[in-house]
Amino acid sequence: MPHSITLSKITWSTPDGHTLLSDLDLTFGSERAGLVGRNGVGKTTLLKLVTGDLAPQSGSVTVVGTLGLLRQSVQIAPDETVADLFGIAEALDLLARAEHGEASAEALAGADWTLEARLAAALARVGLDAEAGTPLAALSGGQGTRAALAALIFREPDFLLLDEPTNNLDRDGRRAVIDMLAGWRAGAIVVSHDRELLDTMDAIVELTSLGATRYGGNWSAYRARKALELAAAHRDLADAEKHAADIARTAQAVAERKARKDSAGRRKKARGDIPRIMLGAMKERSELTSGANARLAESRQAQAAEAVTMARERIEVLQPLTVSVPPTHLPASRTVLRMEGVTAGYLPERPVIRDLSFAMTGPERVAVTGPNGSGKTTFLALVTGQLQPWQGSVRLFTDAAMLDQRVSLLDPALSIRDNFRRINPEADENACRAALARFMFRADAALQIAGSLSGGQMLRAGLAAVLGGARPPALLILDEPTNHLDIDSIEAVEAGLRSYDGALLVVSHDEPFLQAIDITRRLEL
Structure with missing residues (x-):
């Protein structure tokens, strides 16, 4: 029987009653499917429904085959090793005892002599230089992710379920994961905002507030199709609005004709031209006709209004977000930053950066790149x-703002609105609200407490506070800005940064992001 995952009529709501998935039907086969959609739309929830970590309120989930789930964070014990992660510590111990002649014939009957070779092959597929006895605590976060992915593919499941597998990986780590999935021939469901990774998929499944839609092909094919759908949706909205206007004009014309006819009837009645018995019949007929016409007009107008609303909702789902940024007027000749002969670190005799000289002039856009541990965070x-x-x-010659991965410039105890007013004291309430709305914090959403926000919301709030004021800083420093954003938000940030006329200093492993914001120079650490 072919391996498959089927979700039938799935409905699931959050504990506070917000319906996240409604009457959802989806089927996944032996394919690599990218699962995309805006933050909070239910992508991770869908994976949890597939694994059984969550139960649907209605509907069913049927899995034919085995699952391998890559969790974003796993607690590890201090003495755990790569072999423990793979679940093969005892089997490797048996092989070691066999080499020393210490294993019984009964134990040897169950020995897997291919184990070490398969372990090495799985680690090599994700580009990880580690051995069975390597302590997990000795691995960096990115190396740990690669080790966990290697342990999954080692078990050869029928489906890989991956939730943001390239987050926090350096360039080599991202490339290893992308290459591994490009060669994966079983099933995979990949939640990701990594456009390079999504370009290796066989299909893209988009979750929106309207449901789920499957698109054949990779990310690039999906975006091309979405552009066509957006153009069609705008045409549908224009047609719906024209139809609604036509119906409104027709209803108005009918009402005006009736008013004129009623007025003429009243004049005849006043002159006594019409017998009383005929007047009664005419009045009854007029009232019946008037009521029927009113009900018909009301029905047609309601249908037309509903069509307009549906067309607008479709555009809201399809329309990319946009961000506009006021100018900084940074002169092209202005020195922004200068570092001369810098050596620095955290432990004596172990410098992270040694004898570095670097300068930025004018609105340069510099990407700071390098593998994990090379000193990028130290540099910032x-x-x-x-x-x-x-x-x-180290000397800074302009005003600057830094958005780190924790967005620590925001006070977690204050609302988004109050944080904006604190960082931009010259902005009045109207300017504050308008700026926050451009970053999708409208009405009561602007009153959310910063400490309660998701990672993606936090970064958007930080960007709004820094870039939404009347005069943004001349130097903007970003540390892995795309890690917690959905793709729509990433593209909105890209659009905003392209219109930003100040200097940019960006640490990122996201190559499509760096290309989209027109990086002019790279500092490789």
Whole structure:
């Protein structure tokens, strides 16, 4: 029987009663399917329904085959090793005892002599230089993700379920995951905002507030199809609005004709031209006709209004977000940042950065790249003054704002609105609300407490506070800005940064993002 995952008539709501998935039908076969959609639409929830971690309020989930789930964070014990992660510690111990002649014939009957070779092959597929005895605690976050993915493919499940597998990975790690999935021939459901990874998919499944839609082909094919759908949706909206206007004009014309006819009837009645018995019949007929016409007009107008509403809702789902940024007027000749002969680190005799000289002039756009552990975060700490150099000097010549991965410039105890007013004290309430609305914080959404926001919402709020004021800083420093954003939000940020005329200093492993914001120079650490 072919392997498959089938979700039939699935409905699931959050504990506070918000319906996230409604009457959802989806089927996945032996394919690589990218699951996309805006943050909060239910992508991770769908994976949990498939694994059984959540139960639907109605409907059913049927899985034919085995599942392998990559969790975003897993607690590990201090003494756990790669072999423990793979679940093969005892089997490897048996092989070691066999090599030393210490295993019984009965134990040897169950020995798997291919185990070490298969372990090495799984680690190699994700580009991880580790061994069975390597402690998990010795691995970086990115290496740990790669090890967990290697453990999944080692078990050869019929379906991989991956939730943001390339988050926090350096360039080599991302490439290893992308290459592994490009060669994966079983089933996979991948929740991701990594457009390079999504371009290796066989299909894209988009979750929206209107349901789920499957698109054949990879991310690029999906985006092309969406552009056509958006153009068609705008035409449908224009047609619906024209139809509604035509119906309104027709109803108005009918009402005006009736008013004129009624007026003429009243004049004849006043002159006594019509017998009383005929007047009664005419009045009754007029009232019946008037009521029928009113009900018909009301029905037609309601249908037309509903068609307009549905067309607008479709555009809201399809329409990319946009962000506009006021100018900084940074002169092209202005020195922004200068570092001369900088050596720095955290432990004596172990510098992270050694003898680095670097300068930025005018509205340059510089990407700081390099593998995990190469000193990118240290470099940003030097630029922002959070870390002082052991040797050399660091000087900033313009105002600057830093958005780190925790968006620590926001006070978690304050609302988004109050954070904006604190960072932009010159902005009045109208300017504040208008700026926040551009970043999708409208009405009561602007009153959310910063500490309660998701990672993606937090970054959007930080960007709104920094870029939404009347005069943004001349230097904007971003540390992995796309890690917690959905793709629509990433593209909105890209659009905003393209219109930003200041200097950009960006740490990111997201190559499509760096290309989209027109990086002019790279500093490889």
